[in-house]
Amino acid sequence: xxxxxxxxxxxxxxxxxxxxxxxxxxxxxxxxxxxxxxxxxxxxxxxxxxxxxxxxxxxxxxxxxxxxxxxxxxxxxxxxxxxxxxxxxxxxxxxxxxxxxxxxxxxxxxxxxxxxxxxxxxxxxxxxxxxxxxxxxxxxxxxxxxxxxxxxxxxxxxxxxxxxxxxxxxxxxxxxxxxxxxxxxxxxxxxxxxxxxxxxxxxxxxxxxxxxxxxxxxxxxxxxxxxxxxxxxxxxxxxxxxxxxxxxxxxxxxxxxxxxxxxxxxx
Ligand SMILES: Nc1ncnc2c1ncn2[C@@H]1O[C@H](COP(=O)(O)OP(=O)(O)OP(=O)(O)O)[C@@H](O)[C@H]1O
Ligand SMILES: [Mg+2]
Numbered sequence: 001x002x003x004x005x006x007x008x009x010x011x012x013x014x015x016x017x018x019x020x021x022x023x024x025x026x027x028x029x030x031x032x033x034x035x036x037x038x039x040x041x042x043x044x045x046x047x048x049x050x051x052x053x054x055x056x057x058x059x060x061x062x063x064x065x066x067x068x069x070x071x072x073x074x075x076x077x078x079x080x081x082x083x084x085x086x087x088x089x090x091x092x093x094x095x096x097x098x099x100x101x102x103x104x105x106x107x108x109x110x111x112x113x114x115x116x117x118x119x120x121x122x123x124x125x126x127x128x129x130x131x132x133x134x135x136x137x138x139x140x141x142x143x144x145x146x147x148x149x150x151x152x153x154x155x156x157x158x159x160x161x162x163x164x165x166x167x168x169x170x171x172x173x174x175x176x177x178x179x180x181x182x183x184x185x186x187x188x189x190x191x192x193x194x195x196x197x198x199x200x201x202x203x204x205x206x207x208x209x210x211x212x213x214x215x216x217x218x219x220x221x222x223x224x225x226x227x228x229x230x231x232x233x234x235x236x237x238x239x240x241x242x243x244x245x246x247x248x249x250x251x252x253x254x255x256x257x258x259x260x261x262x263x264x265x266x267x
Contacts, residue, residue: 007038007074008035008036008037008038008071009036009037009038009039009040009072009073009163009164009195010034010035010036010042010059010070010071010072010164010195010197011034011035011036011069011070011071012032012033012034012035012055012059012068012069012070013033013068013069013070014031014032014033014067014068014069015029015031015032015033015034015055015058015065015067015068015069015070016029016030016031016032016065016066016067016068017029017051017054017058017063017065017066018066019054027219028051028054028219029051029054029055029058029065029068029219030218030219030220031068031219031220032051032055032068032216032219032220032221033220033221034055034214034221034224036195036197036212037195037211038163038193038195039190039193039194039195040190040195040196040211040212041186041190041195041196041197041198041209041210041211041212042196042197042198042210042211042212042213042214043198043199043200043205043206043209043210043212043213043214044056044197044198044199044214044216045199045200045201045203045206045213045214045215045216045239045243046199046215046216046217046247047217047247047249050216050217050218050247051216051219052168052199052216053092053093053168053199055216056090056092056166056168056197056199058070058077059072059077059166059197060084060085060088060090060166061077061081061084061085062090072084072087072088072164073087073088073163073164073195075087086160087162087163087164088162088163088164088165088166089157089158089159089160089162089164089165089166090157090165090166090168091153091154091156091157091165091166091167091168091170092153092168093168093169093172093199095149095150095153096153096156097141097149097152097153097156098141099140099141099142100140100141100142101140101141102137102138102139102140102141103128103133103136103137103138103139103141103144103152104124104128104137104138106141106152106156107123107124107127107128107152107155107156107159108120108121108124110156110159110160111123111124111159113160114159114160116159116160120159123159124159127155127158127159128155130155130185131151131152131154131155131185132151132181133148133151133152133155136148146173147173147174147175147178150170150171150172150173150174150178151178151182154167154170154182154185158189162194163193163194163195164194164195164196164197165189165194165195165196165197166196166197166198167186167196167197167198167199168198168199169199169200169201170182170198170200171183171200171202171205172201179202179205183205183208183209186198186209187209198210203238203239203240203242203243204238204239206227206239207227207238207239210227211226212224212225212226213225213226213227213230213239213242215230215242215243215246215247217246217247217248222246222247223242223246227239230242234246
């Protein structure tokens, strides 16, 4: 990962995205700026519909932005999308496993897509073991529980040993033990130099796991800092309180008029 080791692994500036439809256009990202240093975890928080999944979609080259620049692992997403794709792994908010295949088959498919050749077999066995799926490996995924599918999904994301990993609500639906196991997995990945951008609605998770927390609201990052910095700035006992202070429910009143001096930018 030489390119990501030198500078930030994720650099986003002025990102804009509008969804267009016959029933009307919707501006979702209105100038998002975000920097994630290599080998760190950033949690992207925000209310439902704030644009977290949209951001992950753009950063992972699945969606096209209207404006702004994004560099992932040193590669520009517009000019070098293939290099970006080769550097990243994405676990989407909706599980992307093939229900008809077994766990092993899903993982082998990813290994083949990553051109792992003979090394792929060992990688698949290792990941099945790491995620506690060895016993279920030969069964069709349709017979897995939701949590098992989620774990398989994450294992599939890691097959190609990506240097930058996007996790969109990775622990939704996981029981407390599985959630902690996933936190350990994230920490181990970061320890080995991987950069992670994750979204979550579990703010305790963001508090425990993230080096930096960014809050997306009204199409912009309205605050970014360590969990402790954000709590201190907002005189809040928990990130829940920070979240409530920074994100207003959708109101009938002006949506884009957040005065500049109300925006926190703690770094
Ligand atoms: N493909 C699409 N076409 C049109 N509008 C979309 C599309 N995807 C998302 N949106 C709209 O964009 C806004 C942001 O959606 P997005 O899924 O990015 O939010 P989110 O922050 O991930 O929310 P959640 O916490 O519920 O997952 C929402 O209002 C949503 O309805
Ligand atoms: Mg989402």
